[in-house]
Amino acid sequence: MTTIDLTQITQKLLHDSPGDDGISLDTSQGLDDATFNKWAKRFGLDPEGSNYIVRPNQFHDFDDASFDPDADGDVPIGYMTMPPPSKRAITETEGNDDEFGTECILRYSLKEHIFSYPHFPSPIPRPEKPAYEIRESPGKGVGMYALRALSAGELIIAERPMLLGPPAVNVQLVWRRGFTHEDKSKVSLLEWEKLLETVFKRMPPENQKAYMELANSHTHDGSGPLLGRFRTNGLGIDTLVDPFRTSHAIHSGICKDISRVNHSCGPNAGRAFDIATFCFELRAARPISAGEEITIHYCSVMDKCSLRQDQLKPYGFRCTCPSCTNHVVSDKRRASLHSLAPLFMQWMQDRSLPGDYVIKECLRLIAVIKEEGLETHPLYREYLELISKCYDALGDVGQSVSFLRQLKLFDKVNKSPLYASYALKQLGEQLIALSRARVPPESEKKKKKKSKKKAAKPADAAPEPLEETVD
Ligand SMILES: [Zn+2]
Numbered sequence: 001m002t003t004i005d006l007t008q009i010t011q012k013l014l015h016d017s018p019g020d021d022g023i024s025l026d027t028s029q030g031l032d033d034a035t036f037n038k039w040a041k042r043f044g045l046d047p048e049g050s051n052y053i054v055r056p057n058q059f060h061d062f063d064d065a066s067f068d069p070d071a072d073g074d075v076p077i078g079y080m081t082m083p084p085p086s087k088r089a090i091t092e093t094e095g096n097d098d099e100f101g102t103e104c105i106l107r108y109s110l111k112e113h114i115f116s117y118p119h120f121p122s123p124i125p126r127p128e129k130p131a132y133e134i135r136e137s138p139g140k141g142v143g144m145y146a147l148r149a150l151s152a153g154e155l156i157i158a159e160r161p162m163l164l165g166p167p168a169v170n171v172q173l174v175w176r177r178g179f180t181h182e183d184k185s186k187v188s189l190l191e192w193e194k195l196l197e198t199v200f201k202r203m204p205p206e207n208q209k210a211y212m213e214l215a216n217s218h219t220h221d222g223s224g225p226l227l228g229r230f231r232t233n234g235l236g237i238d239t240l241v242d243p244f245r246t247s248h249a250i251h252s253g254i255c256k257d258i259s260r261v262n263h264s265c266g267p268n269a270g271r272a273f274d275i276a277t278f279c280f281e282l283r284a285a286r287p288i289s290a291g292e293e294i295t296i297h298y299c300s301v302m303d304k305c306s307l308r309q310d311q312l313k314p315y316g317f318r319c320t321c322p323s324c325t326n327h328v329v330s331d332k333r334r335a336s337l338h339s340l341a342p343l344f345m346q347w348m349q350d351r352s353l354p355g356d357y358v359i360k361e362c363l364r365l366i367a368v369i370k371e372e373g374l375e376t377h378p379l380y381r382e383y384l385e386l387i388s389k390c391y392d393a394l395g396d397v398g399q400s401v402s403f404l405r406q407l408k409l410f411d412k413v414n415k416s417p418l419y420a421s422y423a424l425k426q427l428g429e430q431l432i433a434l435s436r437a438r439v440p441p442e443s444e445k446k447k448k449k450k451s452k453k454k455a456a457k458p459a460d461a462a463p464e465p466l467e468e469t470v471d
Pocket of ligand 1: 266
């Protein structure tokens with residue numbers, strides 16, 4: 001889940017080029033009365049008794065057949081159902097006709113990106129047998145619990161969000177001099193709420209009911225009831241990036257069930273958004289027993305306990321997970337986790353170092369990862385990747401593949417592009433090639449020959465068959 005900071009609700013001064021009337025806006029101080037009145041006239045609004053004007057028709061209905069994306073000049077922002085019913089017919093034939101579409105707030109360019117995404121829309125995957133139930137969680141309201149034992153990587157649920165939107169919208173407004181920053185924040189929150197109302201009304205009644213039943217920890221900061229719930233329950237989506245925008249605003253989705261999953265600093269599940277099915281997938285990050293509560297993380301798990309508790313304050317609870325309860329030991333353990341990519345580079349370049357120099361250290365830190373329940377953290381992926389690379393360099397294909405398999409499992413759970421080649425992205429092809437010629441120092445002579453042979457061989461083909469075997 002993402003908590004949305006008030007400071008992200010931004011105002012945007014109109015950046016339209018000066019109109020025929022020659023009005024240009026170049027001040028954040030607000031407008032004098034004469035200029036303000038001219039802008040009001042331009043929008044066809046009555047300026048009397050108002051200190052600000054919101055630009056009308058900023059948000060468009062993309063489902064409206066008469067909508068023209070090129071009319072505005074800028075990339076328009078609007079709302080629509082995703083996948084649209086016309087496209088969803090494809091999935092209906094495959095037995096997903098009970099699924100609703102997600103009500104989305106997005107830029108037109110992102111809509112185009114989603115439409116051109118390979119295999120969009122794909123049918124929603126289902127676990128073979130029901131894997132969870134939502135029930136009361138002592139001290140936490142409700143939570144999600146495993147109905148049966150789940151293995152690492154197993155799908156718990158794939159769920160299409162009820163609502164999806166950016167963390168903030170730029171509300172375009174002009175204001176009179178003397179209108180304060182706080183006033184502008186209030187107006188932005190109000191306008192954000194109005195937009196959410198428009199989108200909320202488009203949801204099926206059962207989703208409206210489910211949405212209003214979600215927790216709201218933003219009741220005293222000016223957020224309306226819809227925005228409050230959006231900010232409390234939003235699950236961040238970092239795979240949904242608008243290719244035409246430079247800023248990587250992370251969108252948030254609100255789910256009926258996955259938004260009920262509680263937090264742990266050592267979560268046993270990972271979630272990722274799949275654009276093709278337009279669903280969040282929740283998967284076990286390690287084996288989960290029947291009856292165990294399923295958890296994800298809402299905060300930065302590598303921070304020490306006191307900082308994590310601060311980050312969790314907006315959600316209105318204090319974490320009592322095993323790591324927070326035992327924070328003196330846990331903080332020390334978490335602080336010991338760090339990237340081993342530099343160590344790997346050193347090992348590749350210095351042949352006098354023992355063969356297991358990096359592997360040993362990776363295994364030591366993987367043990368810490370497991371003690372702390374951090375199997376969804378990218379460092380875990382890095383250690384698996386490094387061990388696999390080391391075994392590959394040492395010529396032990398069996399071990400190399402075994403760790404690569406665990407790495408593939410990690411990717412299945414976490415999917416995010418941020419995780420890809422976390423450790424090795426800076427190392428470059430040359431060093432990777434060098435790693436393949438790495439030999440243990442104790443058998444220098446024999447291995448020298450082998451290394452020559454190895455170098456002549458094409459790059460190891462070990463990863464190839466994995467695609468079929470890992471699932
Ligand atoms: Zn905790």
